[in-house]
Amino acid sequence: LYVVDLTVSDSVMPKITATLDGPNGLGIQECAQVTRRLNRGLEEAYGEEAAYSLEVTSPGADQPLTDPRQYQRHIGRSLLLKLADGTEKTGPLTAVTPEGIELEEVIKVKSKKTTLPAAFFPFGDIKEATVVISFNRNIDRPTMMSILDDVFRTMIRKKFEDDSNFDVIVNPDNGDLEIWRNREIVDDDSEDIWDLDKIPLAEAQKIEPDFEIGESVAEPIKIEDFGRRAVLLARQTLIQRVKDMERDNLYQKYK
The missing domain is CATH 3.30.1480.10 (NusA, N-terminal domain)
Structure with missing residues (x-):
């Protein structure tokens, strides 16, 4: 497992939110185990009377991929890339390297979808990447x-x-x-x-x-x-x- 995001709210009773992910995602049982360990660690460090709330969660299916390690398990799925130059690319993710990803962009030519050869996109050029989730039968x-x-x-x-x-x-x-x-x-x-x-x-x-x-x-x-x-x-x-x-x-x- 690895940390995708960690936030602490600025309030009388701080809320600590730890967003974790892993090669196979994160299940509820793993969330519960991490929560218990963190709670015990916080109690040891700050005492049992420390006032805080703790939430351990995983990224939602519609949340952007923010860590390069998240891409690997989405190979074969369609991604929507928002690039630093303002353009957008959509298509299947075909490969992941330490420097970036390869994606086969799908475009429309005369109302027909055409898949272009895989192109390389460095992580530094990707402003936001999300997994495109769709269901059949035209139901959102x-x-x-x-x-x-x-x-x-x-x-x-x-x-x-x-x-x-x-x-x-x-x-x-x-x-x-x-x-x-x-x-x-x-x-x-x-x-x-x-x-x-x-x-x-x-x-x-x-x-x-x-x-x-x-x-x-x-x-x-x-x-x-x-x-x-x-x-x-x-x-x-x-x-x-x-x-x-x-x-x-x-x-x-x-x-």
Whole structure:
């Protein structure tokens, strides 16, 4: 892992935001582990009474690539480059070197798309680079992400009654889905152990032996844990929602 950005807000209770990335991205479990280590390090340095908030996160799929190390895992994907000379280039990323990247620019010639031979762009000439994310069926990214989130949260509520302590992460780069259940660690004898967002200390320490009361546990939930019927229903719901959106888009276009 490496640090992409680190900010500290200027306020009575400073907010420390650490944005991390890695060769394979950054998952919630890794975020939780780094958060715990940083919290313990800050407590050792400034004492347990230090007032601050800490957030460890990863760059969003639509955030610019700011570190040369981020480019490698996006080879083969389409990038939008904003160059220092004011021009923009869009096309597949084909190679990454210590000095820059190679990109096959896609241009339109007489309303037809043409791909040019790969050209080299030094990192120093790149003002901003973002991964171009698109979905088929003419549905924009925010709408599709909202549909996916809603479908999976409905599935979570049917199994766990409440979805407020769950994170649903859909990676638009590769189609991966992650569902994480977040629970606060409480004493084994606490009356709260039956709450949906709580987990007894003994159970938490089976996951990681050094967990302590008051910390949060993020557990991955596998899609197969919901059962075949629930997964099939979610699939049918998703297909229908997409079809409905297509019809709405078509109507708006030709009405």
